[in-house]
Amino acid sequence: HLATSLPLPSERDHLRPRIDLIVFMIDIKSKYSLKNVEASLAYVDASFFLGKVCFLVTGVGRVNACSIDTNAVCKLGEAYCSPVLFCELELEGIRVATAQRLLRMLQICAGHTPGVSALSFVSLMRNFDGD
Amino acid sequence: ENVDPQKTAFLLRKAWTLYSVTPLYRFHRARLRDYARLLSAFIAAEKQKGLAVEVGVELDIKVAVSSLADLRGSEQDQAAVLVQLSSRSRASSTNSEDKLVWSGWFCSVYGDDLSENVPEDFTCLPLFLTHGAETYTSMVGSWFQKTFDCCFRRLAISPLNLSWMVAMWAGCKLDRAASAVELVFSVPHLSQPLDISYAIHPEDAKALWDTVQKTPGEITQEEVDVFIDSLYAHFHRHFKIHLSAAKLVKVSTPVASAHCDGIVKILHSQYLSGVLMLLTELAISQIQ
Numbered sequence: 001h002l003a004t005s006l007p008l009p010s011e012r013d014h015l016r017p018r019i020d021l022i023v024f025m026i027d028i029k030s031k032y033s034l035k036n037v038e039a040s041l042a043y044v045d046a047s048f049f050l051g052k053v054c055f056l057v058t059g060v061g062r063v064n065a066c067s068i069d070t071n072a073v074c075k076l077g078e079a080y081c082s083p084v085l086f087c088e089l090e091l092e093g094i095r096v097a098t099a100q101r102l103l104r105m106l107q108i109c110a111g112h113t114p115g116v117s118a119l120s121f122v123s124l125m126r127n128f129d130g131d
Numbered sequence: 132e133n134v135d136p137q138k139t140a141f142l143l144r145k146a147w148t149l150y151s152v153t154p155l156y157r158f159h160r161a162r163l164r165d166y167a168r169l170l171s172a173f174i175a176a177e178k179q180k181g182l183a184v185e186v187g188v189e190l191d192i193k194v195a196v197s198s199l200a201d202l203r204g205s206e207q208d209q210a211a212v213l214v215q216l217s218s219r220s221r222a223s224s225t226n227s228e229d230k231l232v233w234s235g236w237f238c239s240v241y242g243d244d245l246s247e248n249v250p251e252d253f254t255c256l257p258l259f260l261t262h263g264a265e266t267y268t269s270m271v272g273s274w275f276q277k278t279f280d281c282c283f284r285r286l287a288i289s290p291l292n293l294s295w296m297v298a299m300w301a302g303c304k305l306d307r308a309a310s311a312v313e314l315v316f317s318v319p320h321l322s323q324p325l326d327i328s329y330a331i332h333p334e335d336a337k338a339l340w341d342t343v344q345k346t347p348g349e350i351t352q353e354e355v356d357v358f359i360d361s362l363y364a365h366f367h368r369h370f371k372i373h374l375s376a377a378k379l380v381k382v383s384t385p386v387a388s389a390h391c392d393g394i395v396k397i398l399h400s401q402y403l404s405g406v407l408m409l410l411t412e413l414a415i416s417q418i419q
Binding site: 029030031033035063064067069071072 | 288363
């Protein structure tokens with residue numbers, strides 16, 4: 001399911017299947033996309049932030065078109081305990097690899113992988129400096 | 132700012148194309164005259180090969196290479212090196228004046244990040260600025276690459292860096308009446324290309340920056356974001372257009388202007404050092 005922002009229209013709530021993973025896409029060329037994601041985050045139930053949210057930054061191949069401070073995105077990921085993936089959709093190899101990664105994450109979040117749950121992502125996110 | 136304004140007058144109000152340059156191997160400042168001679172011979176040879184620059188006119192190119200002692204940031208920086216190509220038409224009389232056809236200069240302003248980590252035989256002058264025909268730039272670049280084993284790359288400026296520039300330069304205090312602060316955007320994904328130009332009175336821009344900046348002399352990414360976001364919000368209120376979704380391609384301020392293709396114009400000698408320091412930093416990050 002694709003949406004340009006949250007919240008999703010409530011009229012279709014009863015028809016919507018269970019959501020297992022939310023991927024927030026941020027285009028490195030558009031500050032607007034980052035602002036949009038930040039605004040949409042407010043509409044996500046807290047339970048999703050236990051491994052069922054990830055940030056996908058696209059367009060990273062074009063360093064010279066960068067309109068966003070990538071540190072800010074990494075801080076966003078830390079603040080919401082969710083992984084930040086970087087990719088370049090214009091390159092087919094990376095596009096395919098990223099799709100496969102997201103699919104793998106979705107399988108885990110949907111409970112299709114025995115022994116591994118979405119909570120595993122949260123423990124992987126933890127910073128071990130100073131432990 | 133102890134740079135003699137006479138010596139730096141040539142920099143101002145010209146559109147300079149920017150390049151990053153890797154350190155020069157075995158560059159000796161005592162041999163500048165030799166280098167000028169060698170470069171001159173190289174250019175003459177290239178023209179013999181048929182690399183015509185101007186059709187129909189016989190031109191002798193004279194090369195001058197000089198050192199600009201004051202054009203640097205700290206004592207660790209190498210002094211700037213200026214290369215000038217002048218022509219004298221063979222057809223006209225001997226007392227005709229030389230005409231400057233191309234200039235390029237290498238510099239480093241507070242480029243310690245690079246020069247600290249480089250072995251003895253290397254000279255760090257990471258920023259190269261050119262003004263004049265591309266064919267001359269290419270010839271001069273080729274000669275330097277062959278002679279000093281260095282590498283030139285066009286320095287592009289991202290929208291993120293352009294927003295830093297406009298925030299920094301709009302906040303500069305200027306004595307005289309100044310030109311507008313302007314941001315130019317290009318809008319992607321349309322059937323007809325669309326450019327948006329957003330001009331702000333320089334005093335309003337400076338007033339806005341003054342409310343944002345907390346510590347004079349220091350600038351943070353957060354402050355730049357607040358400044359830019361305020362400008363975008365103001366525009367959106369009036370025109371219902373999200374400039375944050377467009378691509379910032381050019382910024383102009385009374386101090387300097389910069390284009391994303393790596394072209395800058397410095398308008399005021401007062402802040403020359405600051406502008407060059409920022410450009411040196413960009414050049415270094417492109418090299419590393």
